Amino acid sequence: MDGRPPAEGGDAGAPRTAPPLEYAPAPESRAPVTLQPGYEPFIDGEFAPAKTGEYLTTSDPATAEPLAEVAVCGEADVDRAVAAARRAYETVWRDMPGAERGKYLFRIARIIQERSREIAVLETLDNGKPIKETRDVDVPLAAAHFFYHAGWADKLAYAGLGRDPRPVGVCAQVVPWNFPLLMLAWKIAPALAAGNTAVLKPAETTPLSALLFAEICREADLPPGVVNIVTGAGETGRLLVEHPGADKVAFTGSTAVGRGIARAVAGTGKRLTLELGGKGANIVYDDAAVDQAVEGVVSGIFFNQGHVCCAGSRLLLQESIAEDFLDRLRDRISLLRLGDPLDKNTDIGAINSAAQLERIRALAAAGEAEGAESWTAPCALPERGYWFPPTVFTGVTQAHRIAREEIFGPVLSVLTFRTPEEAVAKANNTPYGLSAGVWTEKGSRMLWTAQRLRAGVVWSNTFNEFDPTSPFGGYKESGYGREGGRHGLEAYLG
Incomplete structure (x- = not known):
């Protein structure tokens, strides 16, 4: 006996089970986030209305209540975005010294850290994942990817990918809804470090953090056209990856959609990386x-x-x-x-x-x-x-x-x-x-x-341990190519 009284109504020798621990609510404030009633695509350094005049609604999965209206980009909008990316690539970004490009990436990484609480709350509202995941995983890792690739920007000749590796051009990038900001970082950071420009389409259900990232690009004084964000659903993504002005396509999403992209890109000369489904x-x-x-x-x-x-x-x-x-x-x-x-x-x-x-x-x-x-x-x-x-x-x-x-x-x-x-x-x-x-x-x-x-x-x-210095990717129907690490730079360099 340990001197404690037996549980009421029970055997003195029986083990006592403590009641489950209850947690008081600890809600994160929504105050850091100011939602706009409507959002437009980010093209050539500016937010401008989509030519289609159409909008889709993004909702809070936890309540099914609408958050904002987001423009649906059509063919004319994708054309404008790719043209802006091409212009920025040829006149500003491609020939900028790597050390100077790296400064922009370092600046973006720091701003992500400075606005981390705002980004985490917005990502949770738009995606439905717990705030402790967006706060402790998504946002810090996104910043880490920009920090890591900023360090590569002036060291590409030492990546083991040739003595004078060159960027491939305009990158068309499509990211999924499960890690909206993190997948954006996985794609945009290596593309920019290597001297490419990008046109990115976020998922139709989670576009808000990508549009906030566009604000960060402006805050970092990134030259217009280096990063462009086009919003919409599957048709917008199709227009982007099939655009003749894109030199590189990167897609993360379902295997079924990945197959269609591979068929569309085959024979075009475009580089392609696919990160698809899994059954780990x-x-x-x-x-x-x-x-x-x-x-x-x-x-x-x-x-x-x-x-x-x-x-x-x-x-x-x-x-x-x-x-x-x-x-x-x-x-x-x-x-x-x-x-x-x-x-x-x-x-x-x-x-x-x-x-x-x-x-x-x-x-x-x-x-x-x-x-x-x-x-x-x-x-x-x-x-x-x-x-x-x-x-x-x-x-x-x-x-x-x-x-x-x-x-x-x-x-x-x-x-x-x-x-x-x-x-x-x-x-x-x-x-x-x-x-x-x-x-x-x-x-x-x-x-x-x-x-x-x-x-x-x-x-x-x-x-589920991730690090920007380590390559990630699959085999078979999980896709091909790698993202992250030195290996992830290869698809963005010629």
Whole structure:
């Protein structure tokens, strides 16, 4: 006995369970953000109305309430943007000394840091992800990419890409809605460091941080036309990547759209990099540090509501530890807090759009219909907005759709294996090849497994770790080319 009184109405020797810890609301203020009723494209250093006269509405996924009207750019607008980028490339940016170009990138990075709170709140409002993710991951990493590439601007001859590497010209860049600002940084920073100019189209559901970035470019006194932002939906993106004035195309998004872009660009002489979908495997061996692995699995699939192309959406557990691991995993998931993305305590935010929520629901229903066993975290869903609870499927085979198709949501599929050979075979049994994680205490087993995984990124006893100095990209239907690091400069240099 430890001298404490027994729990009321219970056995003196029975363990006492503490009630779950409740967190008081800790909302981030919306005050740093001033939303305009309408936004226009940023072309040749100015915000000017789109020639189409059309607008789309961007909404807050947490409430489904509209945020702003954003112009839809048509053919004439894309023509203007590409022409401005070409003019800036030939008259200002291409022949500017690298050290001078680097100063602009350093300036942009510093302004991102100075306006970090404003950017983080805006990104959370527009995207639905928790404020602690935009504040602690998206914005700092975006600034880091500009800092890193600013350092390369006057050192390109030492990148191992030729003695006198030259820029390729005008870059047409299309980014997705899951990391709007960060994907912008991944593309614009290396393009500008290498001496290229850019025309970028943000996703139609999350254009606001890109338009704020346009303000940052003006604040940094970036020469007009070096960066241009055209807004709109899929047709605007198509007009941009197929434009004959573009020399390089970079796309991050779905595999289906990536295939169409590859067909459109084939034979044109344009350079192309594609970062597409994934179905990442998180392999946990029986000697892994279990609690550490549980945290890594949770981060791997529930970070950003699973809206991550490299998410660890397939958990491969060695049979001998599967039951215990799953018990601990469910306990940990039960502690995740779902709700207001602007609350600093929130772990799981809103699904980005009604269309994405419908896709997640359809694939989860397919998993149940095909016989997999579903477990859902015990959490209440808000009445407004787009929400899906953290979900784990067990009894999954490689024939299930939820094991083969990218769900892009907070849904984890669990498979088991007995031997390392079986783990590798199951991990590689996918049309994708973007990411994987391996959890083991044995260095030899780690290296043996990593060498056999057909994935562009393999994490060792961690997951979803990103750094601007490290290249990122995939194989097979996850695309080709690399972004970040010295390797990521190659596609922007001739």
